[in-house]
Amino acid sequence: MISLQSATNSDILIYFLSEEAVSVVFGQDINEATFKRISEFNALLTCNPFIGFRTTVVAYTTLSVFYSPIEVMQSVLPGSTGFEKISAYLDLLNAEATKYYSLKQRRIEIPICYGGIFGPDLQEIATFNRLSAEEVIHLHSSAVYKVYMIGFVPGFAYMGGMDERLATPRKAQPRQAVHAGSVGIAGKQTGIYPLSIPGGWQILGRTPIHLFDINRMRPSFLEAGDEVRFKAIDEQRYYELSNLKDGHQDH
Amino acid sequence: MAIRIIRAGVLTTVQDLGRPMFRGQAVPTSGAMDQLSARLANKAVGNPDGSALIEFNYGGASFFVECDLLIAYSGYGAIFTVNGVDLPCNRPLFIPAGTSITLKENLQGSRSYLAVAGGWKVTEIMGSRSTYLSGGFGGFEGRALEANDLLINEAGMSPLSKSILEHLKSSEINFPKWSISDSRFVLKNEVRVVPAQEFLWFDAISIISLLTKPFVVNAQGNRMGIPIDGPLMSRRKTDELLSTAVTMGTIQVTGNGNLVLLMADAQTTGGYPRIAQVASVDLVACAQMRPNKEIFFKEISSDEAEELYLEREMHLKQLDATIAYKFMIE
Numbered sequence: 120m121i122s123l124q125s126a127t128n129s130d131i132l133i134y135f136l137s138e139e140a141v142s143v144v145f146g147q148d149i150n151e152a153t154f155k156r157i158s159e160f161n162a163l164l165t166c167n168p169f170i171g172f173r174t175t176v177v178a179y180t181t182l183s184v185f186y187s188p189i190e191v192m193q194s195v196l197p198g199s200t201g202f203e204k205i206s207a208y209l210d211l212l213n214a215e216a217t218k219y220y221s222l223k224q225r226r227i228e229i230p231i232c233y234g235g236i237f238g239p240d241l242q243e244i245a246t247f248n249r250l251s252a253e254e255v256i257h258l259h260s261s262a263v264y265k266v267y268m269i270g271f272v273p274g275f276a277y278m279g280g281m282d283e284r285l286a287t288p289r290k291a292q293p294r295q296a297v298h299a300g301s302v303g304i305a306g307k308q309t310g311i312y313p314l315s316i317p318g319g320w321q322i323l324g325r326t327p328i329h330l331f332d333i334n335r336m337r338p339s340f341l342e343a344g345d346e347v348r349f350k351a352i353d354e355q356r357y358y359e360l361s362n363l364k365d366g367h368q369d370h
Numbered sequence: 371m372a373i374r375i376i377r378a379g380v381l382t383t384v385q386d387l388g389r390p391m392f393r394g395q396a397v398p399t400s401g402a403m404d405q406l407s408a409r410l411a412n413k414a415v416g417n418p419d420g421s422a423l424i425e426f427n428y429g430g431a432s433f434f435v436e437c438d439l440l441i442a443y444s445g446y447g448a449i450f451t452v453n454g455v456d457l458p459c460n461r462p463l464f465i466p467a468g469t470s471i472t473l474k475e476n477l478q479g480s481r482s483y484l485a486v487a488g489g490w491k492v493t494e495i496m497g498s499r500s501t502y503l504s505g506g507f508g509g510f511e512g513r514a515l516e517a518n519d520l521l522i523n524e525a526g527m528s529p530l531s532k533s534i535l536e537h538l539k540s541s542e543i544n545f546p547k548w549s550i551s552d553s554r555f556v557l558k559n560e561v562r563v564v565p566a567q568e569f570l571w572f573d574a575i576s577i578i579s580l581l582t583k584p585f586v587v588n589a590q591g592n593r594m595g596i597p598i599d600g601p602l603m604s605r606r607k608t609d610e611l612l613s614t615a616v617t618m619g620t621i622q623v624t625g626n627g628n629l630v631l632l633m634a635d636a637q638t639t640g641g642y643p644r645i646a647q648v649a650s651v652d653l654v655a656c657a658q659m660r661p662n663k664e665i666f667f668k669e670i671s672s673d674e675a676e677e678l679y680l681e682r683e684m685h686l687k688q689l690d691a692t693i694a695y696k697f698m699i700e
Contacts, residue, residue, distance in 0.1 A: 134567050135672040137617050138650045138679040139390075142567070149612065174394045176615040176638055183615035185393060188676065189683055200676050270613060270639030273397040273505055277613070314505060331395075333495050333507050339395035 131213050133206045139173075141205050142183040149179045149279065154267060157182050158224070158344035160216055169208045170194045177343035178268045179277075184209065225345045229311070229326050231260070231302050232357040237325035244287045244304060244321050255323065256351055258282045259309065266345040274313030274331030274339040278347060281309045293319035300325045302349070313339075327360040371486055371523040372436040378516050379431030379473065381593075384490055384509035385483075385634075387420045389498035393638045399618065400500040400508065403593060403634050403657035404481050407445035409686065410550055411485035413693055414442030414462050416530030421489030422499035424515070426482045429475030436520070439465040440487040440535045444550075446479025446557065446658045452543065461549035464538035479557060479658030487531040488523040502635060503593070533697045548696070550689060559663065561652050562670045562678075566620065568643035571607040576627075579603075580645065581669055585629065589661035593635040596656065598665070602627030603645060613641040619648035619656070631656060649675040651682050 132144040145160070146153035161175055161182055171190030176183040188201045196204035233256045234241040245252045264280040271277070286307045294317060297303070301312045303320025312318060313330035330340045341347065352360070375382075385408065388401025402408035402425055409419040429448040442462050443450050450457045451474050457463055465471070473482065492499045492510050501509025510519060527535070538544045569577070585600035603623045616622065620632045622642035631648065632640075633656070648656055649670060659665065670678075 135564065135647070136567075136615060137619055137647050138676050140615070140617055142615055174391050176393050178614040178639055179612040181614045185390060185617075188679060192680065200673055202672060202676065268613065268639065269394065269396045271396060271637060273392075273395060275396055316504070337395070338392070338397070338496060342395075 129210050129213055131209070133209055135202055136183055138188050138201070140183055140185045141202060141209070142181045143209055144181050146180045149267065153180055154265060154344075156216075160213065161343065163212060163216055164209075167212065169196065169205070176268075176270075178270070225342070226348070227341065227345050228348050228350050229328055230352040230356070230360060231324040231326050231349045232352050232354055233259070233324035235354060237301070237354075237357070238323040240290070240303075240321040241323045244285065244323055247287050248284055250284065255285060258285055259323065260349045260351045262348075264309070264347040264349075266341050266343055266347060268343050269339055269341065272314055272316060274341070275310060276330075276341040276345075276347075278309060281307060283307060285309070287321045289319040290321060293317055297322065298325065300327065300330065302326060325357070327357050371439045371488070373433045373439065373471075373486075373521050374436055375515050375517055375519045375521070376432040376434055376470065377430060378514065378519075379429070380427045382424060382426050382431055382515040383501040383503070384422050384492050384515070384521075385425045385500045386422045386489075386498055388500050388634065389496045389508075392496050393615075393617075396638050397496065397505070398502060398594075398635045398638060400502045400593075400634050401498065402481075402483060402500075404445055404479075404483070404654050405657075406552070406654045406682075407481070407658075408483045408485075410460055410552060410689075411442045411444035411483040412489075413686075413689060414444070414460055414550055415440055415485050415487045416462075416528050416532075416534050416693070416697070417485055417487065417489055418528070421485065421524075422492055422509075423486075424484040424490060424521070426473055426484065428480055429473045432470060432472040435465050435467055435469040435471065437467050438539075439463075439467075440531065440538065441465060441484060443482055443484050444552070445482035446476055447482040448473035449476050450474075450482075450484075457543075458545060458549055460552060461545055462534050462538060464535070464540055464544040466540070466542060469543070477660070480660050481657055486523045487535060488525065488527040491522050491524045504635065530694055530697060537697060546696070550693070557655050557658055559655075559665045560668050561655060561665050562649040562675070563621065563646035563652075563667050564649065564670060564672045564675050566644035566647045568607075568611060568623075569645055571605055571609070571643050572603050572623070572645060573606040576601070576603040580667055582666075584664045584666060587659045587661055587663045587665065591633075591659075591661070593633055595633055595636050596631045596659070598629040598631055600629065603629070605643070611641050611643050613639045616640040616644065617647075619650065619653050620644050621646045621648065633657065647675075649678055651675075651678045 171187040173185040198204040264278040297318040305320045385402045388399035506512040579601035588597035
């Protein structure tokens with residue numbers, strides 16, 4: 120397996136994912152320091168892309184870098200294979216990265232209308248955790264969440280930071296369709312459905328924000344590295360915000 | 371140029387080479403499952419490789435030619451026929467208005483591609499005309515084609531397409547004597563794989579079985595992934611994998627030890643351990659595998675996989691020059 124990994128003395132491990140991608144490992148488990156390094160490295164790379172760079176996929180402990188093999192082979196980076204050339208570039212960038220200390224995190228507030236028709240499982244979550252509905256809303260909207268990665272379906276953010284007092288198992292019977300914008304809890308995780316898809320999460324509210332919109336330059340509203348807070352809004356405000364955004368009511 | 375779908379067949383969608391730039395936002399690349407056949411069909415009509423074409427699964431579909439067409443088809447899922455007569459694949463075909471074309475099942479493979487001069491006209495979304503069915507966007511209104519759908523070509527044709535059309539234009543079906551040979555890329559039952567990052571999470575017997583025993587393509591495969599039946603893989607390292615990037619060609623091992631080969635519409639991240647990565651050049655064979663086909667995996671290094679990739683790209687570049695020569699010089 121040694122041939123699959125870059126042979127350098129740097130603190131990152133680079134491995135072959137496909138002819139068009141490598142993955143860079145920054146740590147072994149989910150923690151704040153790894154999260155910060157990946158976010159910083161990702162920002163640095165996307166601001167300083169090599170020739171042939173396509174995109175990155177951020178995950179809990181890895182950053183995967185996708186590229187055009189032909190363009191990379193045509194570049195003057197040192198190495199005789201695409202993998203060697205990319206590894207050389209990423210190692211160099213990693214050495215540079217230590218010169219950059221902090222990254223301005225995007226802080227995003229997402230309005231949520233809790234309960235009612237938008238949050239059919241709010242009471243179930245409250246009952247399961249021996250809390251009142253108001254306490255559930257308070258706990259859910261007072262935490263600060265970090266977006267670790269975007270995955271599962273377009274625009275879906277894996278977020279950490281939910282108060283464990285809200286942990287609730289998935290529904291025994293998944294719903295055939297969960298409305299886009301629905302905010303749910305599954306175990307110790309909370310997340311927002313970017314598209315209307317089937318799903319088994321316990322739904323406690325809905326946001327009028329489109330988490331994924333193909334008409335935007337950047338279709339995904341959230342990105343890995345974001346810091347997110349939820350703000351409770353009432354139904355009237357929900358409709359106002361829906362109207363502001365697309366000029367019609369969103370049912 | 372225009373066609374009207376008479377029978378849509380099994381899952382017929384508009385695809386191109388996909389949207390690789392949006393994986394960071396968890397948007398699958400999508401695009402043609404067999405990218406090589408798709409590129410050959412486009413090349414045969416003088417299109418850039420990335421023009422939109424129609425992906426058919428197996429036989430059964432049919433369409434009516436509303437206006438004169440310059441098309442080409444490629445792949446192994448069907449043979450295109452007119453009144454029971456086979457049309458040759460991998461070469462430009464001039465088809466006059468009023469013709470009906472029917473796809474006859476080809477037992478060699480599963481997918482075929484229909485290119486038209488200029489490319490099929492659909493809205494470009496996130497830099498691609500590929501259909502992503504689960505997301506409901508891209509391609510023809512974000513869905514599979516249905517009976518009565520009318521497809522037309524893009525207005526801007528390449529100079530090469532115009533030249534091919536001038537050469538072949540006629541009052542009846544017309545095509546050149548040559549065809550593009552895809553014999554370099556013949557379908558085999560051997561799939562070359564590079565050990566993936568969690569390869570050594572599996573015990574020795576499992577790995578020996580993976581690389582020596584026959585595996586069988588499960589009938590439940592789709593554009594997202596293809597389950598592959600065979601000896602179960604057992605773990606010697608039982609850690610939970612933290613979700614990380616996967617890509618087309620990644621072979622994951624599910625909780626019960628089964629293999630799943632991820633394809634064009636697969637999720638961008640996954641939490642199952644990855645035992646192997648199919649060499650990009652052999653994804654053609656994977657996209658064409660029919661259910662119940664028996665396959666074998668053969669280990670190669672990542673350097674070999676890259677070498678094979680570059681070699682294929684070089685041949686495809688030479689092919690461009692050959693086609694241009696045939697029609698531009700005469």
